[in-house]
Amino acid sequence: MNEPSPIFVFHKPRGVVVTRSDERGRRTVFDLLPAWVRDDGWKPVGRLDLDSRGLLLFVHDGKLQEALARPGAHEKVYEVWVRGRVTDAQVTALRTGVETPQGVMRAKDVQPQGGTGAKSRMLVTLSEGRNRQIRRMFGALKDEQTGRALKVLELKRASFGPLKLDIESGKWRWLTAAECDALNHPATRPF
Structure with a gap:
């Protein structure tokens, strides 16, 4: 397939695993993407766990995958x-x-x-992501009430x-030339 870009973005839904095949029979991201993604060896950049959703990049080139996934x-x-009230002190601790x-x-x-009642909404920025890092960090803290x-x-x-992230859950699209340039990696241009 002659793709217009070396990278595409996918909005991974919740309840789908980021793997080519699953020994437990769960749906994978490759089940939701066109067959050529699996057949032509496209690879996800990083992972999102089963219970997470959101932006996931796919690349065809292994070196580009490593460069984009590199911590930092x-x-x-x-x-x-x-679930729980997050205090200012806990935000500092995080x-x-x-x-x-x-x-x-x-x-x-x-x-x-903000939040509602005993639920807090947060924006969390990571420069490197460890397995289930956000879930583990919050889980190590307690609601003081x-x-x-x-x-x-x-x-x-x-x-x-x-x-x-600008597409609906379960959808994908090619990155534009400007988006590839914004990633600032030589392998993303020219394409």
Whole structure:
């Protein structure tokens, strides 16, 4: 297939795994994309867990995949709904480092966006993402009123570097030349 760009963006829905095939029979991102994506060896840049949704890039070139996925290469912003009230002190802790069973984890930035009742909405920016990092960071903290661990209810990757999620769940589109240039990697141009 003669693609117009070396990269496409996909809005991964919740309940779908980021893998070519799943031994447990769950739906994969490749089940939702055209057959040529699997057949021609396209690869996701990073992952989103089963319960997360949002922006996921796909590339055909392994070196480009490694470059885009390299820790610190591009910030990723997540919209997060949390069960529990997140305090200012906890926002600071999320930025400076939270002790989890997997070690200390921190976000580059955390911005409270309000909430309703015992639910908090946050924007979380990561410069490198570890497996289930956001869920683990919030889970290591407690709602000071109830004493229960905070729990991520909804997690959506809203942006990857300069790219913003602008398509419906389950849809995909090619990146434009300007978007590839904005990623600022030589392998993304010319195409």
